[in-house]
Amino acid sequence: MKFTRLSLTGFKSFCDTTELHLEAGLSGVVGPNGCGKSNLVEALRWVMGESSYKAMRASGMDEVIFSGSGNRPGRNSAEVTLVLDNSDRTAPAPLNSADVLEVTRRIEREAGSVYRINGREVRARDVQLLFADASTGAHSPALVRQGQIGELIAAKPTQRRALLEEAA
């Protein structure tokens, strides 16, 4: 399973629809402080089923919806789509017949999130399991948040062991 594209609409500072094409190898993401780099990669964790708003640096999940800026009014919904190339057929049945899997999460203000895979509504758990099967997911140790290195160093030994459990 390969990750090919991430689309964001109304997610945090990405008011308008933004498409990131994920290619092989090393892609750098650059820009000034506060321009939205961390927001961009948070969208990836969010669409993979992150259930904790604290892991989104927020005090409530609605805070991931674009809240407005100087000229623009806030929005009432946010949507992120992750497109997976499944030509190697490594997805779990019954999703494994499709060449392409589109995973979408949409949140409506005060109405919670809805998940879809190839247009069909599924539960958060289904999305989390899909990615867990592919050795990834919102809590993958390969997704290193800004400041997480410092947390790992300061962590108590029992907290660090949780990292090992992700590997097992």
Place this chain on the structure above:
Amino acid sequence: MKFTRLSLTGFKSFCDTTELHLEAGLSGVVGPNGCGKSNLVEALRWVMGESSYKAMRASGMDEVIFSGSGNRPGRNSAEVTLVLDNSDRTAPAPLNSADVLEVTRRIEREAGSVYRINGREVRARDVQLLFADASTGAHSPALVRQGQIGELIAAKPTQRRALLEEAA
């Protein structure tokens, strides 16, 4: 009261005697990772009477004594001297008759620290009060440790208020 010179002998990675002349304005300290920059400025906090080994990144105060390296054996004592120019006579009596104040802290392995001001032995408390009177000291908010910015951001509101109390 002006800070004019800091001398270190056997303090952390500074095995040999090192002298830092403190001059007016902005002095930059540069060098590769792990070469000793943070150690150098920790010596300043230490000689001003820091009583907590945790604030020295250690698990015991003896750990500030040079512990040896590839070729060198460890030492059994560490000494730091801070030289103050008191020509403006702002020091507390009875220290205020001297033009120059030399504050020294020496630690002997398993025997604790001894403080001296101009050669005369004093208590840790006397050194702490001297610097507190001069609006400085080991806990001065103007001494920002590596990573302390992150701690301030993550701190609970009641912890941050302690900063205000230092200003009052």
Place this chain on the structure above:
Amino acid sequence: GRARLSEAFDRVNAYFRELFTTLFGGGTAELRFVESDDPLEAGLEIFARPPGKKPSTMTLLSGGEQALTALSLIFAVFLTNPAPICVLDEVDAPLDDANVERFCTLLDSMRKRTETRFLVITHNPITMSRVDRLYGVTMAERGVSQLVSVDLRQAEAFTDRA
């Protein structure tokens, strides 16, 4: 006691709002007591709005924005009661180039406003170019630190290339 803390709060808050706007080139911020009406019991909360953005909780701000906000608070406390010495250990690490320049400009103004001596530990070439002198720390012999003076023009060659 209570009055003194309240007065310190007002002075720090005044500097904090000024420094935030200076470091961010705009925007607004302030400190507030929270969780109790009694300043001796209350906590200190930071409310920050970078230029052009809606006010939001500190947690939603970016790494660099949080660092600049924290620096505004630290320098606000400093200006309220200037210390003879100020040591800043790699505080510029999360800042982009434009913000490092503004941080250095702020240090310049602190240097003019106070008698304070500043020691700034950094890996950032911009900061290195804006201080009055440079000291280098080396470990030519493994595990043993030595202090050297560094010519500002040598700085790029000297530092960081372990």
Place this chain on the structure above:
Amino acid sequence: GRARLSEAFDRVNAYFRELFTTLFGGGTAELRFVESDDPLEAGLEIFARPPGKKPSTMTLLSGGEQALTALSLIFAVFLTNPAPICVLDEVDAPLDDANVERFCTLLDSMRKRTETRFLVITHNPITMSRVDRLYGVTMAERGVSQLVSVDLRQAEAFTDRA
């Protein structure tokens, strides 16, 4: 259960020791279970000795040394069970130039060893010069983010000069 965790530990530890020595250009390190003989109850402690130095507790290591040690652990876990995507958000912030080069060399080797796609957020010009492509995030309109492709040669002009 217990056997699986123990086996994961051995595999991670093997990678950890190798990666540490690669990133530090020498030295030794290892992971140990502490506080309990039962892997399901024990904590994970890190023992690290940079080249030429005596072994010491993690807390005595420098900011950059701690970051490299943590990165060795994170990549060790990664190699044990490679993910299709790896995102690193400003992990190079505390590193000096020589260590950033070693970190980038490690990323190169990961890229060859696995099918993983890497997204590396950075302010560091060396890292920018060593990735395969660059995406820029801007806020031309205040408070609104946009994604652009950046020519590797434009990178220095584009980024960070807000």
